[in-house]
Amino acid sequence: MKKHLQDSLVIGFALFSMFFGAGNVIFPPYLGLESGPEWLAGFFSYFMADIGLALLAMFAILRQGSPDGITARIGRIPSTALMCAIVLCIGPMLAIPRTAATTYETSLAPLVSGFSPALFSILFFLLILLLCVRETAVVDIVGKILTPALLIGLLILIVVGVVNPIGPVGEQSLVENVAATGVEAGYQTMDVLAAIVFGYIILKSAREKGHTTPGAQLRVVSGASLVAGIGLLVVYLGLTYLGATTARFFDITVDRTFLVVSIVRNLLGQAGIILFAVVVALACVTTAVGLVSACADYFSGLSGGRVSYRTLVCVICVFSAVVSNFGLNEIIAIASPILSVVYPPTLVLIVLALFGSRIRRDWVFRLAALGALAVSLLEVVRTYTGVELAFLDLLPLASLDFGWVLPAAVCGAVGALIPGGRTAAS
Secondary structure (H helix, E strand, O other): OHHHHHHHHHHHHHHHHHHOOHHHHHHHHHHHHHHHHHHHHHHHHHHHHHHHHHHHHHHHHHHHOOOHHHHHHHOHHHHHHHHHHHHHHOOOOOHHHHHHHHHHHHHHOOOOOOOOHHHHHHHHHHHHHHHHOOHHHHHHHHHHHHHHHHHHHHHHHHHHHHHOOOOOOOOOOOOOOHHHHHHHHHHHHOHHHHHHHHHHHHHHHHHHOOOOOHHHHHHHHHHHHHHHHHHHHHHHHHHHHHHHOOOOOOOOOOOHHHHHHHHHHHHHHHHHHHHHHHHHHHHHHHHHHHHHHHHHHHHHHHOOOOOOHHHHHHHHHHHHHHHHOOOHHHHHHHHHHHHHHHHHHHHHHHHHHOOHHHOOEHHHHHHHHHHHHHHHHHHHHHHHHOOOOHHHHHOOOHHHOOOOHHHHHHHHHHHHHOOOOOEOOO
């Protein structure tokens, strides 16, 4: 029992820090500003759409035995293609380079003018390489060393802001639908995709610590998810409240990064700016460590071990260092339509995987994912080409960017009626 508790704490701290990237520092305060007196409702919807769905993905992985189990029933080739797209998006294409770009723009640039972004990216990914090269030590390094430092910095900021708030909470909400705004903010973090990638390293760490049976893994990963969930709940709740106390000074036109920096400066002065720089840097480093390690582990397994974990860590770090020099805004702009297409079918498969043993026909998985993919593709086409597709606005939940839910459900129901074909039982 003691070992289960200890391992759950270490893995839970690691999971917390992997999820808590720099974007997660910026979204909650802005949501608090938007929500005003309804900041608790905004926080709850954000938390459920972000970490709630991400932890759901973790349990789906545990139920299936591996992240690949979530996508397996749509077929070998589509499954591999989708998993590669997920790993590339939450890896060297977007999330990993974004950690370096965010660290440079929010931690280094405000304190040190004229520092070369190219040199910074080299130094940043050299550090990540050193932390990741010992594969078996990644979770322990993140869980025992980096996360406590990250938590301490965040808690100092939140406690000071609660004890001595910047101002009163706004008297009215600045958005029409606080819940919808919270869901949208949680959706934009893409932590569900990250959960699938992190699933590799979390399950592997549990096995390496001696938890080899399904029951033991369930207890450890469940405990770790609880630890991570509580930590993120406290931090997000505090940051959302801090944003709500700035209504006297800002409106929704304020830049998110500027809002957070202003909160820190008002509460802690110049010393706080330095603290914030350290917090953001730690958040980005811990996220990058988890992502690089998980991506390298996935592609090494995909190659059947022909390409080693260490070789892939080096390749991912070098590629990410190059991409990070495009700048934060450019990276987000390039990846946004790709993520908008990948996310919906992935979420559909996560939900179905939780009930996998009860769904006998693979066609349910295939057609449900296809329905979500089709609608998301049409949304991207409309957004980036200007083609009029007004019928998309008529879909339920379209205002929350969940217009693909009903088509996925209908297509999945049709899949259940298709006779013949391979089933889960066969």
